Amino acid sequence: MRYELLGCLRVIDGNDVKMLTAPKVEKLLAVLLVRSGRPTSISQLIDEIWLSEPPRRAVPALHVYISQLRKFLARAGAAETPVVTRSPGYLFEPADEDDSDFREFERLAAKGSELAKAGFPAGAVDAYRRALALWRGPVLGDAGGGPILRGFGTWLNELRLQCIATMVTCGMELGQHLELVPLLRQTTLENPLNEIYYQQLMLVLYRCGRRAEALEVYRELHRTLRMELGIEPGRAVAELHQRIMLAESGEVSPDMDCELLWTATAGIGVSISQSAANPDPARPGRY
Known part of the structure; x- marks a missing residue:
């Protein structure tokens, strides 16, 4: 799969081009991509998604967005989810053939x-x-x-x-x-x-x-x-x-x-x- 950020974010699998329609899930994928191979903490992800105004239940909401992102990537063609739970938050592990x-x-x-x-x-x-x-x-x-x-x-x-x-x-x-x-x-x-x-x-x-x-x-x-x-x-x-x-x-x-x-x-x-x-x-x- 190919991930493209030099413009609007999109995910490409062969001839199929997929784009996220949920802005917060899009930001989540973007942060994980640019920090590919490095864990991103829960607090960092909350800061990126909600800036200085997170909701009271930001952590449960973040977990929902992670689930939605994994489903999106599976539909886009990922054989295994590249979004891995890794302390203190989450990690994006691209497959060997993936590129951006x-x-x-x-x-x-x-x-x-x-x-x-x-x-x-x-x-x-x-x-x-x-x-x-x-x-x-x-x-x-x-x-x-x-x-x-x-x-x-x-x-x-x-x-x-x-x-x-x-x-x-x-x-x-x-x-x-x-x-x-x-x-x-x-x-x-x-x-x-x-x-x-x-x-x-x-x-x-x-x-x-x-x-x-x-x-x-x-x-x-x-x-x-x-x-x-x-x-x-x-x-x-x-x-x-x-x-x-x-x-x-x-x-x-x-x-x-x-x-x-x-x-x-x-x-x-x-x-x-x-x-x-x-x-x-x-x-x-x-x-």
Whole structure:
């Protein structure tokens, strides 16, 4: 069976796609999945399902939800229930052949990082594209949740942004500038305060010969930062803006290009592989 969390939660068995209709049971499965292989206490599960307002009989209600979840997984195709009672609560034990989209995403992100660091940008771009293609929407859709699910969603979103930044760097090295414009425009819309994606979009547009659009991207960033935070853009993106302003042609010089290409994402590829192998202790995963 395959469990997918990069979007609304769903369980796939062959060609059959199953989705939970009970929100609290959905949250229960989500928490157990992201902590796969590690027991989750009763109190943690109650916090995730009811946040700060559990009912008086939360524990009996939780046991009912566990029973409903086991029945759902049996109908979905699980030969044996992966939801096991284990002190101080419950444990999700997937079968050997089971997989999840977020584990696959982790593996592809780490592969892309390794290929980028080894000097194989084409292979890195391919791995990153396959990783990003797994996302169907926000983590767990609109399911919400407590500290475990919120932390998990934040961690995965950060890893996704790292993938985009490093993939763009590798794509620019391969000359794939035009293909990167839609991705970077969408990423700046979704992350309006993150300067690195504006910087990359400016450079990509400039290398496509779209100098005026590159300068407009900087003006948009400047307006956003002044309005939202009351600050000016950072030195790196301001320097790129100045150099584009002073350029007399639509072609970036090789020295300028190489320097700005790699300073834009310095250290990001390393952080991806480290994140997959040595995640933050606060991350609610199986590690």
